[in-house]
Amino acid sequence: MTPDEALVRTNDRSHVFHSWSVQGAINPMPVAGGLGAEFWDYDGNRYLDFGSQLVNLNLGHQHPDLIAAIQHQAGRLATIQPALANDVRGELARLVTQAAGESFAKVFFTNGGADANENAVRMARLFTGKRKVMAMYRSYHGSTSTAITLTGDPRRWANEPSDASVVHFHGPYLYRSPFYSVSPEQETERALEHLEQTIVLEGASTIGAIILETIVGTNGVLMPPPGYLKGVRALCDKYGILYIADEVMVGFGRVGEWFAYQAHDVVPDLVTFAKGINSGYVPLGGVIISATVSEFFDDRMFPGGLTYSGHPLACAVGLATFEVFERDGILAHVRDLGDRVIEPIVTSWLEKHPCVGDVRGTGLFWAIELVKDKSTREPLVPFNASGADAAPMAAFVAACKASGLWPFAHFNRTHVCPPLVITEEELRRGLAIIDAALTSVDAAIA
Numbered sequence: 001m002t003p004d005e006a007l008v009r010t011n012d013r014s015h016v017f018h019s020w021s022v023q024g025a026i027n028p029m030p031v032a033g034g035l036g037a038e039f040w041d042y043d044g045n046r047y048l049d050f051g052s053q054l055v056n057l058n059l060g061h062q063h064p065d066l067i068a069a070i071q072h073q074a075g076r077l078a079t080i081q082p083a084l085a086n087d088v089r090g091e092l093a094r095l096v097t098q099a100a101g102e103s104f105a106k107v108f109f110t111n112g113g114a115d116a117n118e119n120a121v122r123m124a125r126l127f128t129g130k131r132k133v134m135a136m137y138r139s140y141h142g143s144t145s146t147a148i149t150l151t152g153d154p155r156r157w158a159n160e161p162s163d164a165s166v167v168h169f170h171g172p173y174l175y176r177s178p179f180y181s182v183s184p185e186q187e188t189e190r191a192l193e194h195l196e197q198t199i200v201l202e203g204a205s206t207i208g209a210i211i212l213e214t215i216v217g218t219n220g221v222l223m224p225p226p227g228y229l230k231g232v233r234a235l236c237d238k239y240g241i242l243y244i245a246d247e248v249m250v251g252f253g254r255v256g257e258w259f260a261y262q263a264h265d266v267v268p269d270l271v272t273f274a275k276g277i278n279s280g281y282v283p284l285g286g287v288i289i290s291a292t293v294s295e296f297f298d299d300r301m302f303p304g305g306l307t308y309s310g311h312p313l314a315c316a317v318g319l320a321t322f323e324v325f326e327r328d329g330i331l332a333h334v335r336d337l338g339d340r341v342i343e344p345i346v347t348s349w350l351e352k353h354p355c356v357g358d359v360r361g362t363g364l365f366w367a368i369e370l371v372k373d374k375s376t377r378e379p380l381v382p383f384n385a386s387g388a389d390a391a392p393m394a395a396f397v398a399a400c401k402a403s404g405l406w407p408f409a410h411f412n413r414t415h416v417c418p419p420l421v422i423t424e425e426e427l428r429r430g431l432a433i434i435d436a437a438l439t440s441v442d443a444a445i446a
């Protein structure tokens, strides 16, 4: 080990307190650098980044245009407080609302996704005068107080109780349907019926918002079946509830659209974003606000704010992101790679690999669900498994890393969500590594 690497390891283990971890049980790998779809360690081992870090690095590592934007903005105005007007902040807000669609008017900028969701809920509560918020099981909305309460996965459990006015419901998930459905149409119909019953039983007069990840991300790339989101929109309209689309993970090109709801012919009232807006080069998130909701605050104070709301360095990278997307045809590239390369390959794994139970996704956003037994659909590891229970997935992850791929793994799934700038050659190479690692899982369950 080089002295440089040794120092990184020592400082990290001695002084850095890590997210979501038993501090004494982790050993984070020191990263020496990255470029495009790859990053590498101090020994020169290179990894294809199939998780885009935390699904934020949409334009890849060290994109020259994003770096230049930071350098340029740092030289002219490195920071300015949010109560003043600023050129890059205003221009980015204009572009974001334009990309979101004509019913949107303004953007409230935040530091990331959790505080975007906190503030969207705050707006919805004030606008409707109703406090309760409904969110899905199998969802992630962030780790701050209301956002972690909205979250429908085990990360919420240790944080309870927090926001008392959150109610969870089941969303569609055809492969493990909570409604015993056998077709997408049935899943849509039954999931909407369940949602409406929950609204009625909870009291429509108490519910201010429903928040949904347009495509559920970390909890499984759960694709909404045809008609589901339109049905949610209709229920919101029927009962005077605001529809908040959490696009923190899927917004800004992940699925080949500016926003994922645009492929579902629906228009939410509030849209939250972060990650892909500027690939996380400088932290940035926000809420895109419909004209109707934003006008409500024309003659009322909005009781919320952040020191770094609309930070110019972060906004400058956002502007550069829009330029790169347009110039390099990123949205079309994502759709092409998803349709032409990923879909046929991962679909073939359903036949080829006994351990592959389901594959689903779109664009550069796919999940491969690993099972012990295809006929019973028993997951390769139990829900929320850790330690010895999680060993079969840990072995899969280790096999990928040993072959030069850094996989995204969650429970019994691996997700394919590389930077949107990945080349076809890199994508095919990465998928071949996953294919080989799945063969070793097949052997282990045989």
Ligand code: PLP
Pocket (backbone or CB within 6 Å): 054, 111, 112, 113, 114, 115, 117, 140, 141, 142, 143, 213, 217, 218, 246, 247, 248, 249, 274, 275, 285
């Ligand atoms: N919402 C979704 C769908 C996310 O995937 C995440 C983060 O992974 C968040 C919200 C929280 O974002 P942040 O970590 O920037 O607070």
